[in-house]
Amino acid sequence: MSVTAGPPGPIRVGLFVTCLVDLFRPSVGFAAVKLLEEAGCEVVVPVQTCCGQPAYNSGDRPDARALALNVMSAFSGVDYIVAPSGSCAGMIRHHYPELFADDPGLSARARAFAEKTHELISFLTDVMKYDHVTVSYPRRVTYHDSCSGLREMGVKDQPRELLKTVNGLELVEMKDADVCCGFGGTFAVKYGEISDAIVSEKAKNINAAGAPVLLAGDLGCLMNMAGKLSREGRMTEVRHVAEVLAGMTSEPPIGAPSRGA
Amino acid sequence: MSVQSTSPQFKQNAHHALHDMQLQKALGNVRQNFIERRAVAAANLPEFEALRDQACDLRDHVLAHIDLYLEAYEKKVLAAGGHVHFARTSEEACQIIVDLAKARGAKSVTKGKSMVSEEIGLNAALERNGMAAIETDLGEYIIQLRGEAPSHIIAPAVHLNQEDVEAEFRRVHTHLPADRNLEEPETLLAEARAILRSKFLASDIGVTGANFLVAETGTSIIVTNEGNGDLTQLLPKVHVVVASIEKLIPTLEDASAMLRVLARSATGQDMSVYTTLSTGPRRPDDVDGPEEYHVVLVDNGRSNMLGTQFQDMLRCIRCGACMNHCPVYHAVGGHAYGWVYPGPMGAVLTPSLIGVDKAGHLPNASTFCGRCESVCPVHIPLPKLMRHWREREFERHLAPASVRYGLGIWAYFAKRPRLYRLTSSLAMRLLALAGKSKGHFRWLPLAGGWTDYRDMPAPQGSTFQAQWKKQGGDR
Numbered sequence: 229m230s231v232t233a234g235p236p237g238p239i240r241v242g243l244f245v246t247c248l249v250d251l252f253r254p255s256v257g258f259a260a261v262k263l264l265e266e267a268g269c270e271v272v273v274p275v276q277t278c279c280g281q282p283a284y285n286s287g288d289r290p291d292a293r294a295l296a297l298n299v300m301s302a303f304s305g306v307d308y309i310v311a312p313s314g315s316c317a318g319m320i321r322h323h324y325p326e327l328f329a330d331d332p333g334l335s336a337r338a339r340a341f342a343e344k345t346h347e348l349i350s351f352l353t354d355v356m357k358y359d360h361v362t363v364s365y366p367r368r369v370t371y372h373d374s375c376s377g378l379r380e381m382g383v384k385d386q387p388r389e390l391l392k393t394v395n396g397l398e399l400v401e402m403k404d405a406d407v408c409c410g411f412g413g414t415f416a417v418k419y420g421e422i423s424d425a426i427v428s429e430k431a432k433n434i435n436a437a438g439a440p441v442l443l444a445g446d447l448g449c450l451m452n453m454a455g456k457l458s459r460e461g462r463m464t465e466v467r468h469v470a471e472v473l474a475g476m477t478s479e480p481p482i483g484a485p486s487r488g489a
Numbered sequence: 490m491s492v493q494s495t496s497p498q499f500k501q502n503a504h505h506a507l508h509d510m511q512l513q514k515a516l517g518n519v520r521q522n523f524i525e526r527r528a529v530a531a532a533n534l535p536e537f538e539a540l541r542d543q544a545c546d547l548r549d550h551v552l553a554h555i556d557l558y559l560e561a562y563e564k565k566v567l568a569a570g571g572h573v574h575f576a577r578t579s580e581e582a583c584q585i586i587v588d589l590a591k592a593r594g595a596k597s598v599t600k601g602k603s604m605v606s607e608e609i610g611l612n613a614a615l616e617r618n619g620m621a622a623i624e625t626d627l628g629e630y631i632i633q634l635r636g637e638a639p640s641h642i643i644a645p646a647v648h649l650n651q652e653d654v655e656a657e658f659r660r661v662h663t664h665l666p667a668d669r670n671l672e673e674p675e676t677l678l679a680e681a682r683a684i685l686r687s688k689f690l691a692s693d694i695g696v697t698g699a700n701f702l703v704a705e706t707g708t709s710i711i712v713t714n715e716g717n718g719d720l721t722q723l724l725p726k727v728h729v730v731v732a733s734i735e736k737l738i739p740t741l742e743d744a745s746a747m748l749r750v751l752a753r754s755a756t757g758q759d760m761s762v763y764t765t766l767s768t769g770p771r772r773p774d775d776v777d778g779p780e781e782y783h784v785v786l787v788d789n790g791r792s793n794m795l796g797t798q799f800q801d802m803l804r805c806i807r808c809g810a811c812m813n814h815c816p817v818y819h820a821v822g823g824h825a826y827g828w829v830y831p832g833p834m835g836a837v838l839t840p841s842l843i844g845v846d847k848a849g850h851l852p853n854a855s856t857f858c859g860r861c862e863s864v865c866p867v868h869i870p871l872p873k874l875m876r877h878w879r880e881r882e883f884e885r886h887l888a889p890a891s892v893r894y895g896l897g898i899w900a901y902f903a904k905r906p907r908l909y910r911l912t913s914s915l916a917m918r919l920l921a922l923a924g925k926s927k928g929h930f931r932w933l934p935l936a937g938g939w940t941d942y943r944d945m946p947a948p949q950g951s952t953f954q955a956q957w958k959k960q961g962g963d964r
């Protein structure tokens with residue numbers, strides 16, 4: 229689909245909030261709306277649930293297809309579908325076409341839908357050419373590359389480039405930033421002990437980086453890392469990268485008590 | 490009989506592995522060395538990515554015409570004076586080799602490193618028939634002394650530290666001075682070499698695996714870094730190559746392309762130290778070589794994979810890169826997987842070979858981080874293939890009831906967006922209230938797998954969608 233071929237007017241983006249942001253951290257959704265609007269998009273939020281990834285990765289194709297169909301119809305009228313998660317965006321981009329590959333009635337539609345779907349930060353930089361923000365956040369931060377964002381959606385430099393434009397922010401790289409945090413969706417619960425070993429290693433690298441703030445682009449990973457750091461008694465503040473880029477950091481960090489509580 | 494599997498006890502195996510400090514120390518080396526070396530090797534060869542694509546296409550081509558290549562290969566081996574035996578199962582493969590050995594009155598069989606011989610349980614079969622099987626690869630030799638299986642497909646003793654090896658040598662090699670220095674890897678290697686030398690000379694039959702079988706010439710190729718493979722196959726009167734059917738490649742030219750990606754992906758070397766080609770037995774004017782040359786081609790479930798969703802797995806060239814880059818392998822090591830092949834490649838291959846009912850944990854115990862696929866020299870989509878196993882399990886109702894039940898409830902709501910919006914917002918408001926003071930939970934019902942190890946962050950309050958709607962947001 230081509231933007232120039234469409235009717236004139238602002239680019240209409242359907243925000244795919246993702247179920248974790250919807251349920252646990254709406255502030256990330258509002259940060260995404262703010263960034264998208266600043267980049268010149270008109271944002272709509274169709275009624276939605278989940279991209280279907282938990283079913284898909286559990287081998288349950290029928291439910292995954294049903295959920296994918298729901299998403300495709302809910303977002304039918306937009307130019308782009310954008311998610312503040314490389315994992316959910318990757319599910320739609322790479323796995324919807326695969327879910328409907330042998331369905332002649334739906335495969336073309338799934339492919340077209342997939343092509344319109346983007347991860348938030350890379351959409352801002354690569355599609356909207358949004359290359360700097362005008363907020364300040366005078367903290368040392370370290371950034372974790374979530375796996376699907378990195379390996380399925382090619383998100384690596386984009387968040388770092390945008391973070392560099394945040395006034396006062398200093399980015400320090402941790403060792404093995406591109407190694408899995410051990411979340412893996414249901415894996416974290418089904419194989420909790422192994423997941424814990426992996427996130428412990430990640431926490432070691434985060435702590436060694438010496439930054440008081442940890443950022444990433446996927447709430448699942450963030451909750452996993454925040455949960456581990458909190459269990460270890462660390463004071464590291466954990467946030468979605470969109471919150472910092474949007475200058476919306478008044479909400480307490482992930483896993484921290486609300487102010488005045 | 491092939492090797493017994495403890496894959497059904499994967500979780501318990503993993504638990505033990507995670508609490509084995511000696512193992513954890515050894516696994517640290519995998520995380521460091523292999524990854525860095527491969528990255529440097531890949532970066533130093535501009536055409537590395539192109540070579541990977543080429544290797545992938547080549548393997549696909551072979552698999553598409555495997556019957557033709559098998560036939561061509563067999564003809565060439567026969568023409569060179571060798572023999573080819575086809576084995577449908579592990580049992581048949583072992584029987585063929587045992588019969589060969591018995592008929593020649595063999596007492597001692599030396600072996601080069603071979604994963605397929607592990608798969609078919611060859612050592613045990615030889616020993617049951619009164620023959621000694623002697624591993625000559627240093628890593629294999631060490632684990633044989635310890636009565637262990639390999640924990641890695643190219644570094645069988647990677648679960649051990651140097652101290653462990655030293656202790657083992659002191660325990661077993663009691664004829665050597667007790668105060669000898671064994672502090673360097675080289676001294677360990679030298680000691681093993683000296684001991685193995687006499688075994689090579691006394692060996693009746695040499696068994697090697699094959700990294701590749703070349704259809705054009707009937708040649709088998711092995712790569713090693715110790716040179717033990719050469720002595721294994723040159724000194725005894727009989728050389729037996731045992732290889733699985735998918736090891737075929739068309740030409741020697743192709744072999745050179747494959748070897749370039751193999752060594753870089755495996756150890757980060759440009760080429761392995763020894764690349765040994767053997768074609769048939771010794772010819773009249775050859776200075777050395779075996780009098781007989783046999784190839785045992787093992788199917789053991791592979792042809793059942795052809796033409797299925799799992800055919801891609803047969804492209805594997807056993808480089809080990811997938812496990813070297815796997816966070817789960819790094820955490821639990823190779824033995825936890827409970828059968829011959831560990832890591833991501835094992836998580837796909839093991840259910841194919843011993844059944845998903847036994848090996849069902851393996852394709853589930855993955856975060857799908859995708860790092861394995863990103864380094865696999867022949868682009869095997871390992872996470873996708875693991876997911877296919879999960880689909881088979883789901884279809885056959887093999888997934889645990891709790892998982893199916895939980896998934897079912899979740900899917901019920903997720904498929905009904907408006908009901909979901911209503912109920913989820915209510916639930917999150919309650920949960921937020923409960924978790925408000927700390928901002929996280931140290932324990933949550935039904936989430937022990939999570940909260941046993943880490944806190945669960947509390948939700949902020951009402952859901953995004955409920956707030957959006959309240960603000961008069963679109964739709």
Ligand code: SF4
Nearest residue numbers: 805806808809811865
């Ligand atoms: S699956 Fe790929 S990376 Fe793993 S051993 Fe086989 S060829 Fe190497």
